[in-house]
Amino acid sequence: MTAMTSTLTKELTVNRSDWATPPADADGWIARAHEVAAILATDAVERDRAGATPTAEVALLKEAGLVTLLGPTEHGGGGQNWITAYAVIRAVAAGDGSIGQLLGYHLLWFWAARLVGTREQIAAVEAAATQDRWFFGGAVNPRDSDVVVTDNGDTISYSGRKSFSTGSNVSDVTVLEGVLSTTGEHVFAIVPSNSEGFTFHDDWDNIGQRLTESGSVTIDNVTTDWASAAGFVDKAFAPRVYNSLNVPIIQLVFVNFYLGIARGALETAVDYTRSSTRPWLHGGFDRAVDEPYVIDTYGDLLTKLWAAEALADAVAVEQQAIHDNAWDVTAEERGNHEVRVAAAKAQATDVALEITTRIFEVTGARSTASKVGLDLFFRNVRTHSLHDPVAYKRREVGRNLLIGELPEPTWYS
Structure with missing residues (x-):
């Protein structure tokens, strides 16, 4: 730093x-x-x-x-x-x-070990990660070409490049994912972030979420033992439905930090309106907090935020039931849950963007000064909410409603 x-x-x-x-x-x-x-x-x-x-x-x-x-x-x-x-x-x-x-x-x-690891791997990873307070990063961006995994006998090696690797430059360990060159199977492994062969590039230069260390990474023959390959026993993987729950989890992570940003924006704007916003000179009010349009706007925004938070909380409870049944969850249970996650993601995105934009309407022109920093909330939500198109989240909900279709597990659904 x-x-x-x-x-x-x-x-x-x-x-x-x-x-x-x-x-x-x-x-x-x-x-x-x-x-x-x-x-x-x-x-x-x-x-x-x-x-x-x-x-x-x-x-x-x-x-x-x-x-x-x-x-x-x-x-x-x-x-x-x-x-x-x-x-x-x-x-x-x-x-x-x-x-x-x-x-x-x-x-x-x-949580990645629980998603795809064996019971023994889960226990070992969680013990070490907890005792040593590991901070995790990940190099698993699915929009890039697959990282190639080579079987060296007792070890495997990863080689390739990912254009996004959130957190890895400040992490203790990095989650890698690639495709085994001989079979095409996907292989996850957790490796030390200081392993030889990692080059974390300092090239994250976006308008928002600027401190997420989401730059690119080059992976050049990063090697680990076969025992680190999550879920593999004697080089064979036993798939289960729960393996695919990484997407519903990360999408709810998105939902909640969008709503957190929106909450921070609203609370910051309220403080500014109370202390600094001037009433409109032709409105007939001595204080901005008494302006009817200011009151209405804040009431509207808080109502929408409460609704989005309530849906997010309800979907989190539904997901916990799946976690509690991790070894036996069915494809139908997973699919129905993903539809609800998609709905929460769509609503959280819309509400967070609306709040972080409309707060300027009730804080006034002076609130756009750089030192106030209200723009940070909008820049953060706008940047990350482009991760995957929200229209496709609504599509999942709509197709389920109209024809009963359940989303096929992908890197985004």
């Missing part, structure tokens, strides 16, 4: 003895996530402008214990489920959308 005297950097020098013990329940973890968000929010605009590698921010997530939220309690983890995880992601994203995304992606990749 480049030299900077930000509030965050100062906060990290404080001995946070209240974080030494993990919270006892979900409410405690969510409260801690709000504490982290409050720290991040104090200089989010400054850090976005600096564009420095978020080393201190990841250290903050580790210090707060959020990186081990899903880890087994016997190894010092939070022992929480995805219902809590989504609420935590949403809370952190309200303070800084980039860090909310980093946390969300990390939690997905932390």
Whole structure:
């Protein structure tokens, strides 16, 4: 991280003895996530402008214990489920959308062993990841050509390039995925991010989510043991439906950090309207908070946010039932759930974009000053919401309603 005297950097020098013990329940973890968000929010605009590698921010997530939220309690983890995880992601994203995304992606990749690993691999990975507080990155962008996996006998090697690799430059381990050159089978593995053959390129230069370290990566003969190949036993893979749940999980991660960003935008705008927005000189009101159109706009935006949050929460509960039945979930259960995830994604995208745009209508022209930073919320949502077309999410919902079609598992559905 480049030299900077930000509030965050100062906060990290404080001995946070209240974080030494993990919270006892979900409410405690969510409260801690709000504490982290409050720290991040104090200089989010400054850090976005600096564009420095978020080393201190990841250290903050580790210090707060959020990186081990899903880890087994016997190894010092939070022992929480995805219902809590989504609420935590949403809370952190309200303070800084980039860090909310980093946390969300990390939690997905932390869970990757459960998605495709054997029971023995799951236990081993989660023990090590929790005890050592690994931070996960991933080099699995499906829009690029497949990484080639070579069977070397006792080891496998990955070679290729991915144009996006969120978090890997600040990660301890990276999830790799590629296609075995001999069989065409997909092979996932978790490897140290400092492994020989990785080159993380500092080329993420987008208008939003600027601190997610989402630049490209070159993978040149990165080698690991066959034992690291998730779900493989004696070089054979036993597929199950749960393998494909990575997409519904990551889409709900998106939903929740979009809604977190929207919540942060709305709360920041409210504070600005109360303290700084001037009433319209021809409106007849002494305070902006008394302007009827201001009241109506805020009421409309909060109502829509509450509705989107309620749907997201309901779908998270539905997904948890699938996690609880991971070894026996059916294709129909998975498909019906993906339709609901698609609906939540479409609504969250629309609501977050509307909130982060319309807040300017009720904060006034002076709120567009760079130092205010309201544009950060819009830039963050607009950038990531282009990850995959929201029209195809509505298509999944519409085709299910009209003809009962269930989405085929893909990298995006």
